[in-house]
Amino acid sequence: MTNRRNASVGKQLRRHRLNPSCSRRSWLRGAVGAAVVGVASSPFTTSSRSSLAQDPFSQTLYIPDEIDRAVQKAIEFLVQTQRPDGAIADKSHEIAMTALAVMAMASVGVTPTPTTSQGNAMIKALNFVLQHNHQDIKGYFGDRDGSRMYGHGIITLMLTEMLGMGATPQQNQLIHEGLTNAIKLILAAQNVSKPEKLQGGWRYTPSSRDADLSVSVWQVMALRSAKNDGLDVPGEAIDAAVEYLKYSYTSPIGHDGVPRDKVSGFSYTPGSHHPTFTMTAAGLLAMQVCGNYDSPMVEGAAEWLMEHPPKVNERFFHYGIYYYAQGMHQVGGKYAKEADNIVPSTLLAAQRDNGSWQGRGGEEKNVGLVYATALSILSLSVRYHYLPIYQR
Template structure:
């Protein structure tokens, strides 16, 4: 198994190609000092994930030799495979690398481009019934894989799927909605309401696509930012000025649950969109310092991913505190098999592939391999 801290063969060339395509100067990832416990946890998580890859190429703990049909694949398998691909890439394993991890990533990417059948509008969430959640996850993964495919044919498929998927996100945002819901997304492309959980995946996909040179209307990103900001639940004075130094993001604008996961999602998505010093960013990161996550919270693994990445972007004491908290929680929660298992609620039904992929993304913050999360 390739070390987590040594870029595998071909990675630096692929990163250089990506930066060249975006007009940015390529820089080598700068791994920081990582504890032996975290390194061991990541290595064990990678080894477990590779054992869950099915002959067809997708990742699932449900073993089967059944060959999926294009456009009709097991529920949520494409979304979970995309999440796993990002987890592998976040610690340096890209499709085509001459390692077990690289070969697994290559088979996974081929599964998605060969078996996910977009509809006539570019919608990716229909084939595996993962809806706009899956569409956003797959689109973000595809944008991160642009120029990193092992062969030209796959890269052309990735680019075509990405461009059409981005157009679908823009169209779905334009569906007539109330003032509170404008700029966001919900479960289906035609949904007339919005929530922060679905919306952050679409906003990150738009930003990643723009970074990679795909045309994205400026107003689409601006409207999404405005929607995320409306989900920030701080008291304001008569002039609209915030009265609190810390506050949370809610599940929906002007209402809904205010949790560490929704707050961390809002924090990361705004910073990915280039908003670093807004009151909503400062206040939500302060709130997370005051109310850090705990293992038994609903949607812990989903929220931990946003928490680790979002607080890292914030920097300083926020980043240091979140890193220590994230590593302590995840190392202690890892199963001896190498997997992470969700503990409660709806997240429990998502399964260990989901939790393990998100754990890798949470522990990989300081390796800077995925362009979307680089400062």
């Protein structure tokens, strides 16, 4: 693409690694805070941003390209969809959808600040999620809006990524309180007695005695992000989750711990030998989030995805391409290059005139435009990499 920066601000921020003596949250707050005042701005932190800006790292002029413009339109759609009570939702699961929208906005550099319309929308959305009656006494977020453990994982992950980023000390305190109880619930749900190959995973409710990969990945990412925040997450919980991920890998594992099939993927539940696109992409990202970058399962899943690229008629397309974009980008090399070509070309062609995306299959179409739009933004956000959970 012409007139691109030598590297995006997000990628440059990744190179300026966090000093071990500082918390990652204070680093992120400083980096993104600088963006708000124009020191290192992303295209989305202010509605009045000039079409030309300087990258403080490369000192080259930057002109927003078609991906930047598509994401900006999508962010504006989310802002315009926001209800007076702060919810960003057009159909069901209003708390979970609002949390997903907040995470999507944060992924491209939007922060809760009263100085911009987008920042104000973030403040109101966070306040909506954090309403006292949206979390029960045990810390569960998934009951009030019917989103179950899916929603609980999404909301918890969002709060871990926004910890310390609230607009006021009071909002930060509410984020911390809600997050602490939400993490306790995830840990308690993981420890419910389950069959051996399902231990370490999660399913639809906190008391479920089985597990599936789709629900589990959100909890894994929430725990990993919380642990990175310095919250009380036992290492054993992450280890148990990784063991569950390994059971979900479709290739038989040899006595040496190496998969027998060099190229394979992940399935919805352990025991299946038929990987799917969505679950393979989800497992790929989850293994890396847990630090298993060099696992043969990561290489095998990435190769499987090279042979089975995303298709717009894929079941759960938006859900899958989100994991695919983030997971393949973390693998790097030819895998990142492949995804960085496929994801924008596929998504930009499907964006609607009002900036939204709509799910094509019955399941995703019924969830609403906010769902598909937020996941599409997160899929396109790999170039910015503001959210620590998606940084290798």
